[in-house]
Amino acid sequence: MYEIVHYGDPILRKVCKPVRNFEILPAIVEGLFETMYEAEGIGLAANQAGLDMNLFVIDLNLEDHPEIYIFVNGKIIDSRGKSTFDEGCLSLPEIRLEVKRPEFITFRYQDLNGQEKIQEFEGLAARAIQHEMDHLNGVLIIDRIPSTQRLIIQKDLKSIEKSAKSLKREKVILL
Secondary structure, three states, X not given: OOOOOOOOOHHHHOOOOOXXXXXXXXXXXXXXXXXXXXXXXXXXXXXXXXXXXXXXXXXXXXXXOOOEEEEEEEEEEEEEOXXXXXXXXXXXXXXXXXXXXXXXXXXXXXXXXOOEEXXXXXXXXXXXXXXXXXXXXXXXXXXXXXXXXXXXXXXXXXXHHHHHHHHHHHHHHHO
């Protein structure tokens, strides 16, 4: 399992590197899923676990139709429609925001074996992919809201950032 990186850590603001070595992915993916399940999330990008790689996992946990995904080196190549939905983020604990995103996307990615695929997604799957791709491109949900709305949560953001910095100091001391 990994420790989830919170707002304020610089890795959340950088564009992640493409994956070149697919042999190391199974263990990393297993750790990402374990971390995501422990935190009760539906998606987790590698940089949220402190890893600089274009990789994320999603489990929409739908009772009638389970949808588990592993995406490597993804890129949204088309989108259409609009919908607004209440989103949370494991790197921004306790914050939920109304975020407007395209309803449908066409997504190009590689699977765990490096095979390239192109697939269309809609609804929650499309939203989750866009959310995780934002992470891998250094974008957070707070960047997708109006500045007036961001002012309202500024105190919460400072608190998360402060605790992320003290957590980082604790890690250094433990090492």
